[in-house]
Amino acid sequence: MQLLKLASVTAITLYSLYAYPCFGQVSGPSLKTAFQQDFLIGTALNGRQISERNEKETQLIIREYNAITPENVMKSGPIHPEPNLFNFEASDRYVAFGVKHGMYIVGHTLIWHSQLPSYVQHIRNADSLSHFMKGHIETVAGRYAGKIKSWDVLNEALEEDGSLRKSIFLQLLGEDYIAKAFEWAAQADPGAELYYNDYGIERPEKRKGAIKLIKSLQAKGLRIDGVGIQGHWGLNGNNLYDIENSIIEFSRLGIKVAFTELDISVLPHPSGVTTADISQNYAQDPKMNPYREGLPQAIQMAQAKRYEDIFKIFIKHKEKISRVTFWGAHDGQSWLNGWPIKNRTNYPLLHDRDLMPKPAYTSILNLKTK
Ligand code: XIL
Numbered sequence: 001m002q003l004l005k006l007a008s009v010t011a012i013t014l015y016s017l018y019a020y021p022c023f024g025q026v027s028g029p030s031l032k033t034a035f036q037q038d039f040l041i042g043t044a045l046n047g048r049q050i051s052e053r054n055e056k057e058t059q060l061i062i063r064e065y066n067a068i069t070p071e072n073v074m075k076s077g078p079i080h081p082e083p084n085l086f087n088f089e090a091s092d093r094y095v096a097f098g099v100k101h102g103m104y105i106v107g108h109t110l111i112w113h114s115q116l117p118s119y120v121q122h123i124r125n126a127d128s129l130s131h132f133m134k135g136h137i138e139t140v141a142g143r144y145a146g147k148i149k150s151w152d153v154l155n156e157a158l159e160e161d162g163s164l165r166k167s168i169f170l171q172l173l174g175e176d177y178i179a180k181a182f183e184w185a186a187q188a189d190p191g192a193e194l195y196y197n198d199y200g201i202e203r204p205e206k207r208k209g210a211i212k213l214i215k216s217l218q219a220k221g222l223r224i225d226g227v228g229i230q231g232h233w234g235l236n237g238n239n240l241y242d243i244e245n246s247i248i249e250f251s252r253l254g255i256k257v258a259f260t261e262l263d264i265s266v267l268p269h270p271s272g273v274t275t276a277d278i279s280q281n282y283a284q285d286p287k288m289n290p291y292r293e294g295l296p297q298a299i300q301m302a303q304a305k306r307y308e309d310i311f312k313i314f315i316k317h318k319e320k321i322s323r324v325t326f327w328g329a330h331d332g333q334s335w336l337n338g339w340p341i342k343n344r345t346n347y348p349l350l351h352d353r354d355l356m357p358k359p360a361y362t363s364i365l366n367l368k369t370k
Pocket of ligand 1: 071072155230261276278335
């Protein structure tokens with residue numbers, strides 16, 4: 001048993017040494033260089049990372065990634081906390097980070113039913129909501145016009161069965177709010193690419209809804225440049241076929257496909273179904289947090305294989321894919337430590353809590369460098 005343990009620790013260490021011979025002053029390949037000819041490789045930045053508080057973290061981000069998405073600071077709640085008040089401090093810093101490091105800067109997200117300012121949640125009439133939407137889009141997208149390369153204009157507007165989500169926007173404004181969001185975004189920042197972003201739209205039922213939504217924008221003559229498949233997935237590999245088909249079907253609409261929030265949870269999901277609905281919340285339970293003390297080698301390797309399988313599909317369809325963004329730079333940062341159950345220890349990303357590359361990192365890199 002001891003020997004086995006030693007062997008697995010050695011295997012992980014060798015993996016890390018192979019990828020990062022001397023962490024901190026590495027000159028070997030990085031994700032962004034390895035995939036340079038294929039698609040952008042992005043990460044989500046939290047407030048601390050935007051402020052560059054930790055030099056090692058900053059170095060990791062700029063070494064590996066050439067695209068960034070704000071994890072929270074551009075959502076309407078934080079950026080537009082009162083009807084006539086915008087808080088641009090963090091978002092300005094985020095954009096400055098991207099400009100300084102020559103990165104592709106993504107805006108996330110203009111219209112979303114979650115993380116709304118509380119005054120919007122209390123709006124009860126169409127005119128006020130439409131006024132909020134227009135002013136919000138004009139002000140936020142307008143401020144960063146020319147700097148933000150692509151906007152997630154609309155986030156998660158679909159239910160799991162592919163019908164339109166019964167959000168406050170749909171209830172008060174009817175489905176025309178979707179066209180309005182894209183119309184106002186195009187006006188506010190004519191140079192930015194405009195995306196529809198959602199989770200679970202690789203699944204056939206919900207995918208149908210997304211295709212319908214995209215076609216209805218196109219039928220109205222509105223611009224939509226791409227679709228973002230979030231990619232909050234688990235270890236179960238039975239969605240590979242869906243992932244591949246969704247790339248093919250979405251790109252047939254003449255738009256780009258991006259994977260915008262990729263992470264692979266290794267923990268059980270209480271409902272059994274993996275969604276990314278942030279309103280879900282379940283009670284804490286030690287059984288649901290099995291890897292507090294560390295990730296078993298077998299799971300570590302299963303995750304590496306899962307990432308490898310997914311990236312094989314991405315590479316096969318690289319001309320249809322604009323960007324693959326991970327939802328964070330290392331396991332310690334991941335939202336999946338707190339959702340859908342608080343205080344768990346999850347391991348969904350490519351670098352561990354010490355910022356060292358995991359087998360998942362190496363398995364992806366090896367697809368390009370071996
Ligand atoms: C998550 C953030 O990572 C968390 O920090 C926050 O508490 C909730 O939102 N889909 C999205 C992302 O589009 O914006 C969400 O990000 C994850 C699900």
